[in-house]
Amino acid sequence: MGADGAAGRQGRASDPFATGRAVQGGSPVTDPAPIIALRDVCKFYGPFQALTDVNLDIRQGERVVVCGPSGSGKSTMIRCINRLEEHDTGSIIVDGVELDEETRNIRAVRQDVGMVFQQFNLFPHLTVLENLTIGPIRVRRMGRAQAEALGRKFLDRVHIPEQADKYPAQLSGGQQQRVAIARALCMEPRIMLFDEPTSALDPEMINEVLDVMVELAGTGMTMVVVTHEMGFARKVADRIVFMEAGRIVEAAPPEKFFSAPDSERARLFLNQILDH
Amino acid sequence: MRRRKRSLHWIDWLILAVLAGFFAVIWFRISGTLNYKWQWDRIPNYILRWDEEDGRWVANLLLQGLITTIRISIYASILALILGTILGIARCSTNLAIRMLARTYLEFLRNIPPVVVIFIFYFFLSEQIVAAFDIERWARGIARSENPEMWEFFFGDMRRFPSMISGVLVLALFESAFVGEIVRAGIQSIPRGQREAARAIGMGWGDEMRFVVLPQALRKVIPPMSNQFISLVKDSSIISLISVQELTYKTVELVSSTRMIFEAWLTTAALYFLLCFGLSLLFRRLEGERR
Incomplete structure (x- = not known):
């Protein structure tokens, strides 16, 4: 599954679309400490418990697909990873930083973790290029020229370089979501979270987004994807995590999960979803 | 869109007649019962007056008030x-x-x-x-x-x-x-x-x-x-009540010194109307361009 990063990367992975895995400090085989660690995480919304005793380790470079029926807590869980939701008990450690009340820690984690939303959430009053460069300029304090070069590079990698000066409203849904992916990548994160990235798209545009995600997976980016697209999961995932009612019911590699899942509920879910 | 015929129904005529009657009654009450002498000719002087010594037009009470209001x-x-x-x-x-x-x-x-x-x-x-x-x-x-x-x-x-x-x-x-x-x-x-x-x-x-x-x-x-x-x-x-010399205050001043109650207040109302309506037209134009 690709050679390790002997091609000399300094510091951050500056080009996750380059060939070969982007690896910091060693390959996953020799460096087993998880890049994301959830321990006994519980989350309540008032009396309702959204997450119960969630334990999950994700290694660097691993591609994890989270699936399950709606209301199972999949989105809640990944939103806890970049503190868009606050977990109530347990601990979440991302790239060595524990997520707690400290704003400094939260900001450090958020610059390290990119997120792609179901509703794209592009900034409508900025052009596509400005959407991409506002993070690097304002948060990473990059110079404008350098940020624009970065933005154009990622716009190119998601195959829509000509849209740089358009406004989001002028793009199709698939293009907007690709801009959203490029925007997240412009912050040069080590982890990418995807919260049902294709659920709001018309069917003919789903593939253009999934293709970009498959390419991204091929570069060794750590990805956590909440999705119903099982074809994508089969192709790309190292592990499928099945959740129901706020708990992780089963976690297994795709070959095992799709052919012979351990739990009855996973089997039921697969029957429903794979019928089409 | 089909053009609707803009004709006046008998109801419209009835409403206009009632309104005309209403204003006629008010007019007669004012001029008849109250014995009020209209002095419209004096009003322009209180907006702008000709200053003999300086030899130019100078803003008088109402215009001064208007400028302060602005x-x-x-x-x-x-x-x-x-x-x-x-x-x-x-x-x-x-x-x-x-x-x-x-x-x-x-x-x-x-x-x-x-x-x-x-x-x-x-x-x-x-x-x-x-x-x-x-x-x-x-x-x-x-x-x-x-x-x-x-x-x-x-x-x-x-x-x-x-x-x-x-x-x-x-x-x-x-x-x-x-x-x-x-x-x-x-x-x-x-x-x-x-x-x-x-x-x-x-x-x-x-x-x-x-x-x-x-x-x-x-x-x-x-x-x-x-x-x-x-x-x-x-x-x-409202701030005329704390003695700020804006348009309302000046009108009160004018009325108390000349007793031209109706002319003064009607003129002031017209001035406020021109100001506010003018602004609303201006904003409507600006908003229109934005679309």
Whole structure:
């Protein structure tokens, strides 16, 4: 599954679309400490418990697909990873930083973790290029020229370089979501979270987004994807995590999960979803 | 779209007849019962008069009042905009104390009549500030100095500067409550997802406000804001009660010295109407271009 990063990367992975895995400090085989660690995480919304005793380790470079029926807590869980939701008990450690009340820690984690939303959430009053460069300029304090070069590079990698000066409203849904992916990548994160990235798209545009995600997976980016697209999961995932009612019911590699899942509920879910 | 025939039904004629009758009755009551002598010919003189010594047209009472009203409206609007924006942002703050303070201020100002608010602010705030900064002495100094022209252009007669500043301050404080609510509504109309996206790329609250929320929110609330500006021009007549020499005050002065009650007030009403309606047309034009 690709050679390790002997091609000399300094510091951050500056080009996750380059060939070969982007690896910091060693390959996953020799460096087993998880890049994301959830321990006994519980989350309540008032009396309702959204997450119960969630334990999950994700290694660097691993591609994890989270699936399950709606209301199972999949989105809640990944939103806890970049503190868009606050977990109530347990601990979440991302790239060595524990997520707690400290704003400094939260900001450090958020610059390290990119997120792609179901509703794209592009900034409508900025052009596509400005959407991409506002993070690097304002948060990473990059110079404008350098940020624009970065933005154009990622716009190119998601195959829509000509849209740089358009406004989001002028793009199709698939293009907007690709801009959203490029925007997240412009912050040069080590982890990418995807919260049902294709659920709001018309069917003919789903593939253009999934293709970009498959390419991204091929570069060794750590990805956590909440999705119903099982074809994508089969192709790309190292592990499928099945959740129901706020708990992780089963976690297994795709070959095992799709052919012979351990739990009855996973089997039921697969029957429903794979019928089409 | 089918063109509807614009003809007058018999109902329209009936309504017009009733209205005409109504005004006729009023007219007869005024001219007959009240023995009122109309002196419209004297009014223009109180707008503009010919100064014999200087040999030029000089603004008289009503025009002076109008100019003061315009000045006060502009300065109070700018101040209200700044204060109101701060209040609106505070109202949306994550800090409980700030949010509650802003909310209390806004609720008080929106639930007490403007006249009462203005008197309270005048005695508790403006008077104290004018005394504390010794503004009266400073203003008088400017009035007596060699070339007060520049100051006079912006602030009118400098001897009246303290009361004018008081008026601007209380008007701005009062109107800032409404501006604050408008800004709050604008901020809260920005979809949550965008704010989450801003936070997800690591923006702090300040950056989120400055680059994502406020640019969109302020642009969105321009229609209600321009409405509020026109409202402010009308509310400015209230500060005549604290002796600010704007249009309403001057009209009262005019009436008390010449007894031309109806002509004076009708003229003033016409002046306010021209001002406010003109502004609303202007804003409608500006908004139209934006689309």
